[in-house]
Amino acid sequence: MMPQAHAQAAPTETAPIKSVVLVHGAFVDGSGWEGVYRILKKDGYKVTIVQNTTATFVDDVAATRQAIANADGQVILVGHSYGGAVVSEAGNDPKVAGLVYVAAFAPDQGESVGSLIAHPAPGAPVPPVLPPQNGNLLLDKAKFAAAFAADVKPELAAFMADAQVPWGVAALNGAVTQPAWKTHKSWYLVATGDHMIPPAAQRAMAARAKATVSEVAGSHAIYVSQPKTVAAVIEQAARGSAVTAR
Numbered sequence: 392m393m394p395q396a397h398a399q400a401a402p403t404e405t406a407p408i409k410s411v412v413l414v415h416g417a418f419v420d421g422s423g424w425e426g427v428y429r430i431l432k433k434d435g436y437k438v439t440i441v442q443n444t445t446a447t448f449v450d451d452v453a454a455t456r457q458a459i460a461n462a463d464g465q466v467i468l469v470g471h472s473y474g475g476a477v478v479s480e481a482g483n484d485p486k487v488a489g490l491v492y493v494a495a496f497a498p499d500q501g502e503s504v505g506s507l508i509a510h511p512a513p514g515a516p517v518p519p520v521l522p523p524q525n526g527n528l529l530l531d532k533a534k535f536a537a538a539f540a541a542d543v544k545p546e547l548a549a550f551m552a553d554a555q556v557p558w559g560v561a562a563l564n565g566a567v568t569q570p571a572w573k574t575h576k577s578w579y580l581v582a583t584g585d586h587m588i589p590p591a592a593q594r595a596m597a598a599r600a601k602a603t604v605s606e607v608a609g610s611h612a613i614y615v616s617q618p619k620t621v622a623a624v625i626e627q628a629a630r631g632s633a634v635t636a637r
Contacts, residue, residue, distance in 0.1 A: 407633050409463070411437070412455065412459055415440075415442075415472075417563075418539070420556055426618030436629070441458045451565075459486050470493065471494060475496040476565065476567060489576045490576070492597065494588055497577075498567040500567060503563065518538055518587050523560055529557055535548065537586065539551070573600075581593045582613040584609055584610050
């Protein structure tokens with residue numbers, strides 16, 4: 392009598408995430424991601440850089456969702472600074488496999504960047520934000536480098552100060568309705584020399600999100616000054632978010 396054959400389950404493997412969507416923060420545009428972009432492209436990733444207007448939160452979320460829709464397959468969604476609030480809302484898209492916060496805000500339900508910065512801790516650095524004009528905010532150009540880009544080459548930091556994008560008060564106060572970090576794996580890169588978002592606040596948001604945390608000495612513009620470090624965290628997230636394929 393022949394032994395009965397047993398059906399075996401088909402082997403499973405993980406499919407790597409190869410698409411990345413990068414979302415910039417306030418006062419800047421997407422060009423600051425160039426160094427990170429070049430590294431990721433060299434390593435075989437498909438990269439989309441969202442050019443948010445930073446005028447309204449709703450519009451920035453919509454632009455990011457469109458970028459996700461246009462991306463090839465599952466994506467790692469990355470946000471810097473205010474971009475962290477955008478990805479926290481837009482990241483609920485089913486194509487998002489994981490989130491990366493780079494010195495970024497990670498608001499909870501009902502929170503906005505405005506509410507998160509309303510009551511700074513005693514002794515925390517105060518960003519040099521000028522009074523609003525026509526509903527928009529800018530940083531004091533003379534203080535931009537020290538606050539935002541202390542480890543960026545002086546010539547580039549000066550250019551960033553002069554090329555600022557106005558940040559809409561409507562974007563500042565846009566509240567997250569359903570934070571994606573509650574349902575997605577997340578990674579957080581803390582910039583320990585940040586004078587825009589205090590490192591202690593970054594650590595607290597990362598802990599609340601149960602994120603995998605890395606820390607590095609760097610300014611708020613760490614994505615500009617240390618692209619290799621930032622790209623490494625994004626690639627770690629891509630590996631850690633790999634989806635099971637049959």
